[in-house]
Amino acid sequence: MSKISRRKMIVTGLGATVGVAGLGVAARLARKYGLVPPDDGGIYGPGETLTYASMRLLTRHSMAREFSRSQISQRPLANEIAPFGEEFKRHMAARFVDWRLVVDGMVDKPASFSVDQLKTYPSHTQITETVCEEGWSYVAEWNGVQLSHILNLVGAHPQAKYVFYFSIEPDWWDSVDMADAMHPQTFITYGMNGDNLPVGYGGPLRLKVPRQLGYKSVKFVNRLIVSDDAKKFGKGLGSISPEQGYAWYAGI
Amino acid sequence: MSTLESAQLQQSAVPSVETDAGTATVPLRHSALVRITHWITTICFLALLVTGAEIVVSHPRFYWGETGTVLTEPWLKIPIPSSRRLVPSGYGYVLPDQNGWSRALHFQSAWVLVLVGLLYLVAGFLNGHFRKDLLPRRDDLSWRSVVGVITRHVRLKPPTEKAAWSYNVLQRLTYVVVIFVLFPLMIWTGLALSPAFDSAVPATVNLLGGRQSARTLHFLLSVALVIFVLVHIALVWRAGFVSRVRAMITGKAIPRKEGL
Numbered sequence: 001m002s003k004i005s006r007r008k009m010i011v012t013g014l015g016a017t018v019g020v021a022g023l024g025v026a027a028r029l030a031r032k033y034g035l036v037p038p039d040d041g042g043i044y045g046p047g048e049t050l051t052y053a054s055m056r057l058l059t060r061h062s063m064a065r066e067f068s069r070s071q072i073s074q075r076p077l078a079n080e081i082a083p084f085g086e087e088f089k090r091h092m093a094a095r096f097v098d099w100r101l102v103v104d105g106m107v108d109k110p111a112s113f114s115v116d117q118l119k120t121y122p123s124h125t126q127i128t129e130t131v132c133e134e135g136w137s138y139v140a141e142w143n144g145v146q147l148s149h150i151l152n153l154v155g156a157h158p159q160a161k162y163v164f165y166f167s168i169e170p171d172w173w174d175s176v177d178m179a180d181a182m183h184p185q186t187f188i189t190y191g192m193n194g195d196n197l198p199v200g201y202g203g204p205l206r207l208k209v210p211r212q213l214g215y216k217s218v219k220f221v222n223r224l225i226v227s228d229d230a231k232k233f234g235k236g237l238g239s240i241s242p243e244q245g246y247a248w249y250a251g252i
Numbered sequence: 253m254s255t256l257e258s259a260q261l262q263q264s265a266v267p268s269v270e271t272d273a274g275t276a277t278v279p280l281r282h283s284a285l286v287r288i289t290h291w292i293t294t295i296c297f298l299a300l301l302v303t304g305a306e307i308v309v310s311h312p313r314f315y316w317g318e319t320g321t322v323l324t325e326p327w328l329k330i331p332i333p334s335s336r337r338l339v340p341s342g343y344g345y346v347l348p349d350q351n352g353w354s355r356a357l358h359f360q361s362a363w364v365l366v367l368v369g370l371l372y373l374v375a376g377f378l379n380g381h382f383r384k385d386l387l388p389r390r391d392d393l394s395w396r397s398v399v400g401v402i403t404r405h406v407r408l409k410p411p412t413e414k415a416a417w418s419y420n421v422l423q424r425l426t427y428v429v430v431i432f433v434l435f436p437l438m439i440w441t442g443l444a445l446s447p448a449f450d451s452a453v454p455a456t457v458n459l460l461g462g463r464q465s466a467r468t469l470h471f472l473l474s475v476a477l478v479i480f481v482l483v484h485i486a487l488v489w490r491a492g493f494v495s496r497v498r499a500m501i502t503g504k505a506i507p508r509k510e511g512l
């Protein structure tokens with residue numbers, strides 16, 4: 001009896017030591033290579049980190065599925081949103097002629113773009129699926145300008161880690177890491193199914209991240225901030241979503 | 253002693269512990285790895301079930317194909333209230349949104365379950381657990397043998413001593429289906445719901461016939477697993493709940509004393 005328990009104790013002790021040391025090394029490496037999400041704390045931190053790290057390694061350059069025109073949903077769905085604020089209503093009444101997308105933070109040339117100005121840049125069109133965390137989904141054709149194009153125009157600094165984006169509506173902001181920000185399918189949309197982007201779908205401007213769930217694609221975007229520190233925004237969790245219980249990384 | 257001896261002969265490859273007497277050995281009914289992975293899986297399964305059901309509440313409608321919304325005719329509508337105003341549930345109220353923590357716990361439990369499952373799979377292949385304990389014996393894979401087991405069950409006859417100490421052909425087939433078919437399909441259909449994973453491996457969702465088909469299959473598989481768990485618990489109850497649960501915790505079982 002004692003022989004077995006001594007051997008067991010030694011094996012268990014060694015195993016535990018190796019395990020803890022291994023976890024420590026893994027955590028340090030993960031941080032070094034940008035595999036730890038801003039919302040890595042709390043009891044669900046390990047799960048969020050495992051998911052983000054795996055997906056970051058697996059999907060850095062992969063493309064969201066694109067569909068044929070015949071697969072575009074006949075009846076897309078505009079999810080419910082909070083009542084519009086006064087500022088948005090004024091812009092809507094003026095048909096968004098004064099809407100500006102302000103870009104600053106870690107950039108060489110801070111800039112501000114009107115919707116018409118954005119339309120003069122090379123346009124990007126994609127037929128992708130919008131996927132809600134609740135389970136429903138629809139396919140639509142979107143067009144706009146790639147976020148990478150804007151980031152190159154303003155000269156985003158190479159040491160930047162995140163692009164934060166803000167809605168004109170209060171408490172609605174999010175961020176993506178640079179891998180998603182520079183991804184060819186991440187873009188600022190101003191059109192949907194051959195028309196201007198309807199207000200219900202986030203018009204005049206919505207930042208679409210098709211490789212993540214719908215809540216990552218913030219509506220009514222009027223501000224981008226390039227940053228190397230998620231701690232500077234809100235509670236430092238990368239977006240408002242973790243403050244409301246939802247994951248920052250929504251690729252699952 | 254004859255019971256013990258026959259049990260030992262039959263289970264000679266099973267790890268054994270020394271008893272207090274120090275001489276005679278009693279075979280372990282379940283190895284330590286099986287016991288630990290069984291209970292971790294139990295906890296994860298419960299967490300996944302509760303949180304999965306919670307997530308369904310935000311959209312208790314199921315579709316086939318690629319897309320589906322509240323504007324689409326569902327294939328299956330579960331008659332429960334919803335946590336989203338847009339869902340026409342027929343109830344006059346909207347439940348509070350619990351999806352945040354439900355999703356976080358769902359994925360964290362899935363991670364633990366997958367990692368523990370991999371450990372179980374690798375060990376099970378290496379130490380012969382699957383071959384010895386779970387794969388049906390060749391001579392048992394006949395209609396007569398299967399029908400015989402079903403007849404015994406239907407007549408509510410207690411198992412023979414030999415059968416009580418091992419798994420019969422029906423049990424073996426069921427465990428094989430759960431471990432090698434249902435769980436892998438569950439993981440596959442779950443991964444198909446990840447837009448990022450689909451971008452890396454589009455076949456994950458395309459082979460299932462689209463995103464909504466994957467979600468519907470994920471749900472139906474969970475129903476199948478719940479049915480398995482209910483039957484599993486019922487049969488453990490019938491075989492002697494306390495002794496069987498004790499065996500799954502301590503590994504030890506004394507065949508003669510079991511309440512058969």
